[in-house]
Amino acid sequence: MDKVFALKIRKIFGWITVGLTVFLGALFLGNVLDIYFTGKAKGVGAVVYSREIASQHLATILPFFIFYVVWVIAVLVIYTKFKVDTKPSVYSEPVYIFKRYQKRLISANALFEGDREPLFAQYNSVLDKIKKLKIITLAVWAVAIIAFLVYMFLPSSFTDKNHATEEVLRMAYIVLPIFMVAFAVNIVCNYVISNICNGFLPSFKDLTKGLKPVNTSRFYDNKKFILILRIVIIFIGALFIILGIALKDNDGKNGVFYVLQKAINICTECIGLG
Amino acid sequence: MAKIKGFFIKIWQWLKDHAPTRRRIIQVYSALLFNANIKGFFKPNEIIYTGNTKVMCVPGLNCYSCPGAVGACPLGSLQNALLLHSKPTIMYILGILVLFGMFLGRTICGFLCPMGLFQELLHKIRSPKLKKNKVTRVLSYFKYVLLALLIIIPLLYKGIPFFCKYICPAGTFEGGIGILSEAANSDFFAMLDYLFTWKFALLVIFIVACVFIFRFFCRFICPLGAIYGFFNKIALLGIKLDKDECIDCGKCIDACPMDIKKVGDHECIACGKCVDVCPVNAISWKGSKFIFKNKEAKNPVVDSPIDIAKLKNVPANTEAENRQVTAENTSTSQEVKTAINKPQKPKYSRQNKLWLKITAPIVATVVLVSALVYYNIILKPDPMPSGSSVVQVGDEVPSFSLELYNVPQATLTATPTGVSHSFTAKFDGDLKIQISANNVKAFNGDVEVSSLVVNKGDVVNLTFKADINTEFTVYFISYFDTTKLNGKVTVINFWQETCDPCVAEIPHFEDLYDFYNGQINMIAINDDDDYTRRRIQAFIDARGWGDYDMMFGRCLPDDVFNAFKVLGGKNAYPITVVIDTNGKVSNITQGGLSYDELKLIVETAMVS
Numbered sequence: 001m002d003k004v005f006a007l008k009i010r011k012i013f014g015w016i017t018v019g020l021t022v023f024l025g026a027l028f029l030g031n032v033l034d035i036y037f038t039g040k041a042k043g044v045g046a047v048v049y050s051r052e053i054a055s056q057h058l059a060t061i062l063p064f065f066i067f068y069v070v071w072v073i074a075v076l077v078i079y080t081k082f083k084v085d086t087k088p089s090v091y092s093e094p095v096y097i098f099k100r101y102q103k104r105l106i107s108a109n110a111l112f113e114g115d116r117e118p119l120f121a122q123y124n125s126v127l128d129k130i131k132k133l134k135i136i137t138l139a140v141w142a143v144a145i146i147a148f149l150v151y152m153f154l155p156s157s158f159t160d161k162n163h164a165t166e167e168v169l170r171m172a173y174i175v176l177p178i179f180m181v182a183f184a185v186n187i188v189c190n191y192v193i194s195n196i197c198n199g200f201l202p203s204f205k206d207l208t209k210g211l212k213p214v215n216t217s218r219f220y221d222n223k224k225f226i227l228i229l230r231i232v233i234i235f236i237g238a239l240f241i242i243l244g245i246a247l248k249d250n251d252g253k254n255g256v257f258y259v260l261q262k263a264i265n266i267c268t269e270c271i272g273l274g
Numbered sequence: 275m276a277k278i279k280g281f282f283i284k285i286w287q288w289l290k291d292h293a294p295t296r297r298r299i300i301q302v303y304s305a306l307l308f309n310a311n312i313k314g315f316f317k318p319n320e321i322i323y324t325g326n327t328k329v330m331c332v333p334g335l336n337c338y339s340c341p342g343a344v345g346a347c348p349l350g351s352l353q354n355a356l357l358l359h360s361k362p363t364i365m366y367i368l369g370i371l372v373l374f375g376m377f378l379g380r381t382i383c384g385f386l387c388p389m390g391l392f393q394e395l396l397h398k399i400r401s402p403k404l405k406k407n408k409v410t411r412v413l414s415y416f417k418y419v420l421l422a423l424l425i426i427i428p429l430l431y432k433g434i435p436f437f438c439k440y441i442c443p444a445g446t447f448e449g450g451i452g453i454l455s456e457a458a459n460s461d462f463f464a465m466l467d468y469l470f471t472w473k474f475a476l477l478v479i480f481i482v483a484c485v486f487i488f489r490f491f492c493r494f495i496c497p498l499g500a501i502y503g504f505f506n507k508i509a510l511l512g513i514k515l516d517k518d519e520c521i522d523c524g525k526c527i528d529a530c531p532m533d534i535k536k537v538g539d540h541e542c543i544a545c546g547k548c549v550d551v552c553p554v555n556a557i558s559w560k561g562s563k564f565i566f567k568n569k570e571a572k573n574p575v576v577d578s579p580i581d582i583a584k585l586k587n588v589p590a591n592t593e594a595e596n597r598q599v600t601a602e603n604t605s606t607s608q609e610v611k612t613a614i615n616k617p618q619k620p621k622y623s624r625q626n627k628l629w630l631k632i633t634a635p636i637v638a639t640v641v642l643v644s645a646l647v648y649y650n651i652i653l654k655p656d657p658m659p660s661g662s663s664v665v666q667v668g669d670e671v672p673s674f675s676l677e678l679y680n681v682p683q684a685t686l687t688a689t690p691t692g693v694s695h696s697f698t699a700k701f702d703g704d705l706k707i708q709i710s711a712n713n714v715k716a717f718n719g720d721v722e723v724s725s726l727v728v729n730k731g732d733v734v735n736l737t738f739k740a741d742i743n744t745e746f747t748v749y750f751i752s753y754f755d756t757t758k759l760n761g762k763v764t765v766i767n768f769w770q771e772t773c774d775p776c777v778a779e780i781p782h783f784e785d786l787y788d789f790y791n792g793q794i795n796m797i798a799i800n801d802d803d804d805y806t807r808r809r810i811q812a813f814i815d816a817r818g819w820g821d822y823d824m825m826f827g828r829c830l831p832d833d834v835f836n837a838f839k840v841l842g843g844k845n846a847y848p849i850t851v852v853i854d855t856n857g858k859v860s861n862i863t864q865g866g867l868s869y870d871e872l873k874l875i876v877e878t879a880m881v882s
Contacts, residue, residue, distance in 0.1 A: 010400075017401040018486070025482035029475055036471040049466035051457070075400045080288070093408075093527075100522040152426055168427060168434055179419055183412060190408040221517070226508055230376065233508070237372030244366025250809065255355070255366030256329045262354040263328035263338040263346040268847070268865065269775055270350060270438035271339045271449030272473030273465055 006082040013075050024061075024068050031057040094198035095190075101204045104211035119207040126200045130193050137189045144182035148175050297385055297545065298394075303642060305388040308332045309342030310645040315452065325653065331367065333374045334387030335498050337442070339449030341456075344649055348374070349424070349442070349498050353435040356428035371501055379509025380502045383492055384543035389444050390492055396484040404487045406533050413494050414533040414541060421497040437497060439469070443480045446473045465865020488531040492543070503540035512560050513538045513548065519556035526552055667862060671764075671853045675755040676799065676827035679811055680820050682750045688714040688740035696735045699728035701752045701825060702760070707736070711746035714738055730792065754797050754827050756853075763879045764795040764853040765872070771800070771813045775866035776848040780819065782869040786876065787824045794876060796824040854879040 035057060039048030105123075151174060244255035294302075311323040323344055332345035348371055355363035374382060383390050397403070404410075420437065427436040438445055450470065453459050483490040492499050506512060515526075515537040526537050526548035534541045537548050537557055549557045665672065678701065686693050688711070699705060705726045707716050715722050717737045728734060738748065756764075767783060769776035780798055787796040800810050810828075814820055850867055852875050854860040860879040867875070 011402075014401045017399060021399065021401065021482055021485050025478050028478045032471055032474050032478075036468070049463045049470070051454075051460040051463050054454075054463065072399050079400045095408075096524055096527060100524065103522065152430065168436065168440075179416075183416070186412045187409050190412060194408060229508055230510070233372060233376050233505075237369045237376060240365045240369025240372065242369075244362045244364075244369055247362040247365070249360050249362055253360075253362075255360065255362035255364070258354065258358055258360055258363040259331070259346055259351050259366065260326065260329045262351060264322070264324035265770070265847070266322055266339045266449070266453070267350075267435070267438070267773070268462070268465060269469060269773070270435055270442075271337060271445040271453070272439075272470050272477075273450050273453070273462055273865070 003084055006084050009082045010079055010084065013078055017071065017075055020068055020071060024064060027061050027064060031061060094194050094201060097201060098197035098204065101201075101208045104208040116207055119203050122200065122203060123207060126196055129196055133189045133193050133196075137186050140182045140185040144178045147178050151175055298391075300385045301388075301391040301394075303638060304334070304386040305336075305391055307642055307645055308334070308336045308345055308388060309340060309448075310344050310642075311342045311649040312646070313650045314341030314343075315456070323649065331370045331374075332386075333378065333382040335389045335442075335444045335496065336387075337445040337449040339445060339453070341452050343448070344645070347444075350435065350438050350445075353424065353428050353438055356425065357435060359429075372505075375502045375505030375509065377510050378502070379506040379512045379544070380499060380540075380542060381509070381511045381544040382502055383496075383499050384545045387492075387498075388448075389496070390489065390543070392447075393484045393489045393491060396481060397488050399485050401485060406488075406531070410487075410493065411533045411535075416494050417496055417500040420495060421500040424497050440472070441476065441495065443473075443477045443491065446470075446477045450474075461862070461864055464863060467865075489543075493533060493541070499543075506538060506540050506542055510560060512544045513542055513546070514558060514560050516556045516558070519554050521554055521556070523553065526557055665851075665859050665862075667859050669859050671756050671759075671851075671857055671859055673755075673757050675753050675757075676797075676829055678752045678754060678797075679814055679826040679828060681752070683747055685745070685747045686738055688738040688744045688746060690739060690741060690743075692717070692737040692739040694735065694737050695748070696733055697750065699730060699732045699734055699752075700823075701728075701754075702730050703727070703755055703758055704753045705734070706751040706753070708749040708751055709738075709746055710748070711740070711744050713742070714740045714744050714746045714748075716748070752825075754795075754825055756857075759795055759853065759857060761855050762793060762795050763855055763876055765797070765876065766851040766853065767796075767798040768847060768849045768851075769798050769800055770847045771810065773847045777817070779848060779866045779868075779872075780817075782867065782872060784819070784822045784824050785869055786872055787822075789873075790876070797827050798824065799827040799829050801829045850875075852876065852879045854882050856882075 035049055035053055151171065246254065248254050314323055322339055322341055325344070327344050328338060328346050330345050331348040331351055332343075333348070335349060336343055336345065336347055338346045338350060348367065351363075352367045352371070355367050378386070420441070424437045427434055450473070454462055480491055480495075487493075527534060529547045529551040530537075530542070531545070531547065532541045532543055544559075546559070549559065680700065682697055682700070684695050684697075686695060705728050707724055707726070709716065715738070717723065717739060718726065718735070723736070726734065734750075738746070740746075765783065765786075767776075767780070769780065771777065783796055783798065787794065814826055819826065848864075848866060850861075850863045850872070851859060852861040852863075860882055861875045863875065
């Protein structure tokens with residue numbers, strides 16, 4: 001079978017599946033919001049959710065859901081029929097290739113003379129740029145974490161334990177945007193670093209020609225250290241469990257009691273029932 | 275005939291080609307094992323399993339409110355432990371998490387977590403997929419933010435299981451929808467409100483996202499994966515990289531669907547895809563020499579100097595670039611020859627060692643079958659069904675009596691001539707006088723009494739006498755008795771201190787009680803025992819409820835009549851039962867009630 005034709009078929013059916021999936025999700029979302037806001041509009045005491053209302057709305061979605069299931073199975077068969085052999089590609093993210101080249105430089109600093117000297121100077125300036133961007137990223141994260149901690153532990157931030165839900169939501173409105181900004185800055189910096197790396201890659205190739213990669217070892221490559229660490233951590237874990245069973249709190253109950261109490265009673269708000 | 279045979283051969287071949295991998299089989303197996311109480315989905319009187327195996331946490335994310343769950347959820351248990359500020363519980367849960375992390379690391383995510391299985395099955399729907407990139411790599415750290423919030427918020431606030439309440443889709447899907455799908459639980463619909471709407475919307479978004487993004491929840495949201503990720507490098511099970519063999523071709527990172535930087539780092543879920551694609555066998559399973567047979571590679575990993583040149587130097591992206599690289603690197607042919615002559619690292623076979631091949635399936639099958647038989651056939655339900663209300667609307671309220679909290683007390687010294695003590699009765703009904711010293715007696719006038727019948731507001735004057743001067747403490751214990759409702763509408767609320775909606779609605783109950791100014795009875799009941807009495811009393815006092823006019827009752831597990839079991843319903847809180855003026859149950863509501871909602875119910879009961 002013609003590979004291009006097979007790819008086209010797979011693409012078409014794949015994108016239709018995308019559309020159907022999003023549409024089905026929107027149907028479910030729409031129905032649940034419809035039930036909620038219709039009940040709210042009617043006022044206090046009006047039924048928001050009931051088994052009958054939920055069943056009615058599910059009945060409207062059911063035919064489409066059945067169609068979706070049949071469609072998914074059909075696409076599965078189509079993909080099998082229009083099979084395309086794809087060669088696995090080598091990971092081409094510039095940052096990772098850059099790091100692989102860096103490994104070749106570790107043992108070869110003294111060799112950068114003659115033709116390679118300007119390239120090495122260029123490499124150092126690229127490193128400086130990357131370092132600055134990483135500092136910016138870290139700084140933004142540090143600001144976000146400090147702002148979060150300051151807000152969380154300020155006495156005035158959480159005053160009303162009787163309305164904890166509202167307090168937590170207020171915190172979310174204030175604190176989450178700070179983290180979103182930190183994530184956004186991080187992503188932008190990553191893109192810039194990637195572009196810088198990509199721009200230098202051809203020169204890096206010349207710089208590292210003929211050099212072998214050197215794998216550096218880190219503390220967790222030391223087998224003895226790892227063995228001791230594992231023993232200590234396992235011991236601590238076992239000790240914690242024993243203490244949790246043996247120790248009792250002021251009410252004379254151990255840790256196992258509270259775990260069981262929680263697990264055998266339905267926490268309706270934990271499972272989203274309210 | 276030949277055509278029919280050919281058709282079946284094709285079907286058989288298709289099944290063979292698409293047979294589940296071992297990892298998939300283990301995932302399905304563990305999902306079934308952790309939810310072995312299958313009858314919970316079908317029996318209305320036993321919504322969730324309430325047995326003792328729930329003291330143990332399962333390794334993956336499996337909500338304990340799922341009707342089939344036979345173990346506790348580690349995240350939910352951790353949050354509960356932090357909410358209670360109970361050191362033994364925190365230690366117990368942390369110990370379990372540490373051991374799971376240390377032995378298995380994020381192999382739990384790849385092999386044992388039911389949520390992971392669910393997401394991977396959704397991802398199998400054929401559609402264009404969003405591949406990992408710089409953005410997903412950064413966003414994979416969001417779960418650490420959530421982990422910090424999971425720890426900090428419950429510590430700051432009692433009553434907020436933050437992750438479970440606002441985010442966790444496992445609870446909504448397994449617990450919420452699992453419970454609502456049973457027809458006998460239709461009364462749970464009455465408590466659905468904004469929270470269910472929010473969580474259901476979130477669940478839909480997660481499900482749709484999982485179709486396009488591999489393990490969307492695991493990669494970006496799950497705090498449990500974040501916890502186990504800390505142990506990944508040093509865990510006993512998982513993936514390891516032989517750095518001496520690694521040639522940095524990057525095929526492992528390309529094959530991996532997670533956002534790893536290196537094989538086996540904190541994002542690795544040990545799915546094993548990198549093991550299959552590594553051209554030099556540098557990647558293997560930890561402990562593989564105990565599990566797999568060594569098998570010498572039949573062919574050298576690389577067949578020609580050209581291949582080695584391609585792999586060891588610039589990882590080329592195009593064929594043209596490949597040829598160029600090869601030409602450029604002919605000067606390294608000596609290195610290449612040395613590499614070929616180097617002994618090949620043996621390739622680990624997919625064939626398990628024989629002893630494992632035989633014993634593992636047998637042991638696994640025995641365990642699963644035993645669990646299914648035990649939970650579904652051998653275990654019998656409680657004789658008094660704790661999973662449903664015995665009373666229904668319209669029934670007479672059963673007769674029972676409960677001791678109340680807010681017990682006035684006094685520490686006095688009794689003398690032969692007597693010491694007086696007076697107080698104002700807070701509630702109508704029987705008042706039991708409990709004295710800590712045996713030789714002290716209480717007198718109402720000249721009559722020795724051990725209990726009194728009082729009305730709310732009565733000033734009670736008592737004299738305490740003893741043969742010799744004796745210091746003692748006296749408790750005046752009031753009771754709530756359903757046989758003495760005095761023809762008033764009675765609101766009975768069942769609450770738990772760790773239940774946020776319960777705690778939030780009690781002030782509304784007090785407001786309504788004040789509004790009716792004694793024309794109704796109002797009591798909030800907590801199931802209790804002698805150990806937790808002080809804690810509940812302290813909780814009541816800390817919230818300022820000690821000054822409330824409404825009653826707070828204790829329901830002891832050893833009571834002959836256990837109000838909690840009969841009226842408390844389906845192990846779910848809060849529950850409000852309203853008794854009308856004729857002593858009949860006029861309303862049973864599950865879930866929190868606002869002031870207006872409760873007032874409407876009380877007014878309806880007054881009219882009926």
